[in-house]
Amino acid sequence: MRLLKQRSLSRRTMLRGAVGGTSFVMGLPLLEAMLDRHGEAHADGAALPVRIVTWMTANGVLLDKFEPSTVGASWSLSEQLAPLQSVKPYVNVCTGFKNRGAEGQAVGGHVEGVTAFTGYPYAYSNGGAAFEPGGPSLDQIIADRVADETPVRSLQVGISKANLFSGMGGLGIGISFRGEPGAITALPPVDSPAQVWQSLFGIFPGPGAVDNDRIVRAMMLDAVKAQADTLRGKLGANDQMRVDAHLQGVAELNQKISALAPPCVMPDEPTLTNSEPVGAELIGPVNRAMAELIAYALHCDITRVVSVQFLGLAGETPYTEIGLSATKHLLSHDAQYNVQAREQLHQSVVYEMERFAEFCETLHQSDERNGTNLLDSTICYWSSDLSVGWLHSLNRQPVILVGSGRGHLKNPGVHVQAIANDPDDPNGEETAEMPSAGNISDIALTVLQAFGPITSFGGGSSEASGPLSELMA
Amino acid sequence: MIHTLSGATMHGWTSRWCAVVALSCATAGCSDPVGHAGDDGAGSSGALGTAGDSVGSSSGADGSSGDPDNGPPAVDAAPGGLRRLRADQYTRTILVLLGQDAAAAAAPPSDQSLLGFQSVGATQGSLSPSEIEQYEASALAVARAAVASPYTLSTIVPCVSDGPQDEGCYVKVAEDFARVAWRREVTSDELDRLVDIARAGRTFYNDSFSVGLEYELAMILESPAFIYSVELGEVRDDGKRWLTTTEWLTRASLFMLGRAPSAEELARARSGDLDGEDAPRALATEWLSSADARRAGRQFFDELLRAREVLNKSKDPVLYPLFTPEMAASMREETLRLAEDVAFGADGERDLRRLLDADYTWVDARLAQLYGLEAPASGGFERVDLPASSGRRGVLTHGSMLAVGSHPDRNSPTRRGLFVQRSLMCTEVPPPPGDVNTTLPEPTEPTTLRARMEQHMNAGGACEACHVQTDPVGFAFEFFDASGLRRELDNGFAIDASGDIPGIGKFEDAVELALLLSEDPRFGPCVVRNLYRHAVGHGEDDGVRDALGYMNDRFTAADHDFHQLIVDMIDNPAFRQVGEPQ
Incomplete structure (x- = not known):
């Protein structure tokens, strides 16, 4: 874990915050520059x-x-x-x-x-x-x-x-x-x-294929969601909960795919x-x-x-x-x-x-x-x-x-x-x-x-x- | 969430302390989940009712319409809904639809079993986010492999190989391949989305037709319509909810062939070829001679006999030097070979009771060493006769069963007996009380494990009620250690493997017990019950009791012919109908 101390972070990448006007969740290490002057928030x-x-x-x-x-x-x-x-x-x-x-x-x-x-x-x-x-x-x-x-x-x-x-x-x-x-x-x-x-x-999207891959995968997840929503209406209460769990997984995956690669x-x-x-x-x-x-x-x-x-x-x-x-x-x-x-x-x-x-x-x-x-x-x-x-x-x-x-x-x-x-x-x-x-x-x-x-x-x-x-x- | 099955019974034990008792939970567990539910419960639990009352003979006093000549009795079928393809079914389906390279890239999430079978877990369990991720990753990897070697796909959608490789081909994939993979028609909205996805992939990646195709295939495989089989049925004139022909075909194929239907099979269903009253039996009979049916049959016995569990058993290497991961794999294979031989033998030679009392088995060099037999000349597995001196007959004396029914460093007559009672006889053995001491006291003087257990577990007190059902059966296997090796002494003392068990009979050793169990009238109904769980993916509620009794009557009358049972199963209303969606 000493690696974390030795490797330096790229400030340039860190300053990315949004792509194409859409904001993404981004993992971010704490750096002085990002904190208030007390360092408490x-x-x-x-x-x-x-x-x-x-x-x-x-x-x-x-x-x-x-x-x-x-x-x-x-x-x-x-x-x-x-x-x-x-x-x-x-x-x-x-x-x-x-x-x-x-x-x-x-x-x-x-x-x-x-x-x-x-x-x-x-x-x-x-x-x-x-x-x-x-x-x-x-x-x-x-x-x-x-x-x-x-x-x-x-x-x-x-x-x-x-x-x-x-x-x-x-x-x-x-x-x-x-x-x-x-x-x-x-x-x-x-x-x-x-x-x-x-x-x-x-x-996180790899080098060379970054944004395109995730855009298509997000389209796929969107289609999965639409299908699951339709399916849900035909099912009983027990299976509706199973579909909800499926949808939860899809939403979490979508959040990951949409996230910017962390500047770490x-x-x-x-x-x-x-x-x-x-x-x-x-x-x-x-x-x-x-x-x-x-x-x-x-x-x-x-x-x-x-x-x-x-x-x-x-x-x-x-x-x-x-x-x-x-x-x-x-x-x-x-x-x-x-x-x-x-x-x-x-x-x-x-x-x-x-x-x-x-x-x-x-x-x-x-x-x-x-x-x-x-x-x-x-x-x-x-x-x-x-x-x-x-x-x-x-x-x-x-x-x-x-x-x-x-x-x-x-x-x-x-x-x-x-x-x-x-x-x-x-x-x-x-x-x-x-x-x-x-x-x-x-x-x-x-x-x-x-x-x-x-x-x-x-x-x-x-x-x-x-x-x-x-x-x- | 796990659907609570009706008919479940709860025992009333709350005793904190099981008399003075107890063998290590590891060793026998007066009440320890280890010996009971934890390890053996696996839902092969008999807690949904004993063979006698839930799957008993239909000719009982309950007025069931069980006369074999009058056809199967009416049922109140298990609920319809979502059935996730098990991991093995998912991969085999990809093999059929997209070829070997694609199947090799498949990496679906693993299954959880419930009531002893993964099929039940597949109708009850929910997917976690990490499992959804695995489905996405698997879909992408499979799609890449399928596009790299598109031969199988091109048999369904020729344009992927022959061209023209244009947007029209993406439409064909959506129309023709998605229809097969989803086992239903594709809506226009779905078709538009698939083509949009393909087009986006193509545009983003240098106008590559292949990349667009990869994303389109991945979407088809990531779809809930592929991952789940949806069984809703349609209400017919008799007021019953029957599976549609395609739903039935899918359920039957998943059960009998271990995969979803192929493009040809689905086309047959669409053509009306499978609509006749006789069609299910005819199709099942046709399938029985296929390699897929044999493979799927092995899957059933792998779960029923818990052979697969030997792969994850840890044994003390000092005490059991012969028990290695390779040995464990050989043990599992031995049991599956015997099961396949018995279940898929020639006409008139498929009596499933031979599982319990076969005087032959299959060994490779490793097992031959363990069993004290000559190593097969071929180097692989060969069928061999078991000499009387081996003390072995049937699966209960296979290394797999003996090792699974043991602890890492000692035998567990409780685990071995519990398996016989719960999984083969469908006897109800209640789950253990919670907070008890299960450690066997150190003996004042050296003696056998049996003597210690009889003193502490079987001599009155709270433990006896349950242990009397399990341990005396398990003692029959004391001539075999925790790795399945024959031994003549236990802790330096002579072994007593005899028993006289009410309802089973008197025996001297494991061979005599095997002969008694193979004639036990509970075995047939228990097989029927377990096969039903595996085939339908639900526990057996009252609504199918008569149906199971009917199948058992015919199974028994046919000398326990496994083929007949399979054909009867997929033709039975308990299999062909569903209740309201769960």
């Missing part, structure tokens, strides 16, 4: 961009090695948080919170863990053959607000393809959902760095396609490639909304890069009784945290202006699909926030704990239940408020009750 008064990245891994942590031992401002990184050392001032940690999604009809750990991203309980559908989130995810609530500002409304990325629930189909297997309760569209992750590059950067140096097209089978995945290299692509996209303001599914629900892939042959999912069960499995589970959590830290560090290394970097403008919201794997527990589901969101969150960060853990039984081995309080949805609501006056998040048993002032600057 664009010269035209528009607010500076705030970004969100949601990040999910799976199969939980070991709470005794994850939760920092002290709370408040003077906290130290725990063993499993240690990889975040280089960005620690940007880190806020939330422990002890209860994921209240499962208080209604229990779909349970793994699936219900994603309530941390949606704020809604999950429910089985199709007689247990599939499951559905109750409402949109936090990244998409933000996308709804900022969609018009950038060429790409939002980006969904997958690192490992392992997902034990992939056969469930339907809506339930990702972490990004848009729409309203009752009319939700799943936005599945894209696993291939080459495809993500195409979606973020390749879509584009990253090279990666060769990685992440097509290796589960078990032989190149997780480290894919993670690095995705981190770079996302950082470029945020820096150039191509998008402000990203979700990363590092590992799918209950995902079974071994972290071979650190010499493990057992999958984290199995380890998260065997660790209850088996000392070696527990050590390997710990190593797996640390490995995942290193990948997340590598991503955060990539943002950290991306300068914006006046010594600020992407972590100053971004909030990275991290969680897993449960807390303790062998219990499938949603008590004390951990959340990490990295980045300040333009002064919204505390920096240096704090450790907010809803309720202390039982020091004699931190992983619930005796009681099968760790103490847990509050509502995990309140953390997401706190994050949402970096993007505007948002007062509610989620619904049902897991509806947020209010933001957490302890986290706010």
Whole structure:
């Protein structure tokens, strides 16, 4: 990511703003010349961009090695948080919170863990053959607000393809959902760095064929829209929603095609396609490639909304890069009784945290202006699909926030704990239940408020009750 | 959004803690989604009703008009609406319409399965923006390849090769090719737009006819009219909503041939050639001998038997050195070859029950090593007899099934048993309760996996209600490890693969279980139900229960002849009619 610092931007290209009298959305990096004299807004008064990245891994942590031992401002990184050392001032940690999604009809750990991203309980559908989130995810609530500002409304990325629930189909297997309760569209992750590059950067017209190509493609999309509109009228309510989703995709594609190529140096097209089978995945290299692509996209303001599914629900892939042959999912069960499995589970959590830290560090290394970097403008919201794997527990589901969101969150960060853990039984081995309080949805609501006056998040048993002032600057 | 199917039942479990129990969710999952819905649910779920009540014999006490001699009973058909072409159907359609190079360039979004089948996902799932992008990129790439080698296209629109390469040719493409690709007439507004697009492309790119043609083709392929098959039907005198001939042809072709109809086939439909009462059966019979039908049949069994899933199974390389990605591919191929052999055999030799008890299979050198057989001389796959000493018969003892029904580092009798119950017997096994501990306690002294599971999962308590349905079936396969390799001991102890299961019977090992299952009266109705889901793309509601019962009666009477079932399926009102658009 140092590339961003070394390569200079062409001021001449940057000054393009409109073609043929038609204005286009254009991704634009922040430059001094474009800001007001305080550097706090664009010269035209528009607010500076705030970004969100949601990040999910799976199969939980070991709470005794994850939760920092002290709370408040003077906290130290725990063993499993240690990889975040280089960005620690940007880190806020939330422990002890209860994921209240499962208080209604229990779909349970793994699936219900994603309530941390949606704020809604999950429910089985199709007689247990599939499951559905109750409402949109936090990244998409933000996308709804900022969609018009950038060429790409939002980006969904997958690192490992392992997902034990992939056969469930339907809506339930990702972490990004848009729409309203009752009319939700799943936005599945894209696993291939080459495809993500195409979606973020390749879509802009290339040299030589620039404007003509997009004019014809826009004509095509217009024709598609006309056909879909006609078709819609012949269909029932369910299929009308499917056509609406299709039209939404067409509109987003049109917005991308119409966007001017951002005056940024584009990253090279990666060769990685992440097509290796589960078990032989190149997780480290894919993670690095995705981190770079996302950082470029945020820096150039191509998008402000990203979700990363590092590992799918209950995902079974071994972290071979650190010499493990057992999958984290199995380890998260065997660790209850088996000392070696527990050590390997710990190593797996640390490995995942290193990948997340590598991503955060990539943002950290991306300068914006006046010594600020992407972590100053971004909030990275991290969680897993449960807390303790062998219990499938949603008590004390951990959340990490990295980045300040333009002064919204505390920096240096704090450790907010809803309720202390039982020091004699931190992983619930005796009681099968760790103490847990509050509502995990309140953390997401706190994050949402970096993007505007948002007062509610989620619904049902897991509806947020209010933001957490302890986290706010 | 996923349409909620009627008839779905919800179990009432909310227990947080499954007795003291539990095998790792990974290992058996008293209730863990892993062992259940997550991995095996795949919607092969029996939750829409057991074979007995939803697809049972039509001669039951429900008064159905199921006498095979009286023709199929009336139905209340699944709703009409949009059916997205599955990725395989999309690509095969392009192959037929635009040739090999074009098909090689096709890159449609992948499918999601629901109720065990991608066809159901194709009538229920919505496309995301990134999938719309993939359709656009695929359309552009296919169009480029099709124009670079226009032979196949020129069989439909000769002017693209023979000229004159003028605007009139763009009009011909819109009239003749779009009509085939969209499986309907092209409106004048659509025609104008297509020609406008072609003209714009041509103007912008140095007056290049080819570039204009590329954009025009891309538009045709990016169109919802290509991506979706629209099934609305028309209400006839009997008050029922019948698919039009072209709609029926398209549905039948997607199902039986794995692609949309060709230009010739559509022309036959337009000519009225397919309107007769006997036409569907005649056409289906004609199609059955085609290579496309075999390929499409493999697709069904790939999903039903979950053979494809072995490709994404991770196995501990230390414990299972023979299990490599290449081995996984061989395993899938073995299962598909047996399925194709059974389903598309000679007359009188298509009894689908042979899937379960065949005493032969196909192996290549890799599988031969795994199974302890001699490697085929040809170097490729060859049919071999399974010696009694192998302990194998039928697909349930194939490497694919054994590996899919296992964890990365150990067997899962639960997963293996659940597959048999849900996917082959259509037994209802409820989804798991949510928040439970599923880890099997460490044994006080070493013993077999079966003994540990019997102690914790099957000895009373909340877990037993479900696990009694799955684990005893799965124990039959304990002579095979998680990579499908034969073993004589488990953890150093003798293996007990025997069972005595109410409703199934008494057996000593997997071979005896295979023989029992092949005679099990639930197998036939379950195949019919699954084929219906795959063919129609909907779960089976009450409105088609009698129809499925009728098909099963004939299927059973015909010694489970798969060809007869296919022909019956596409001729049945449950296939030829639709309800109101969903």
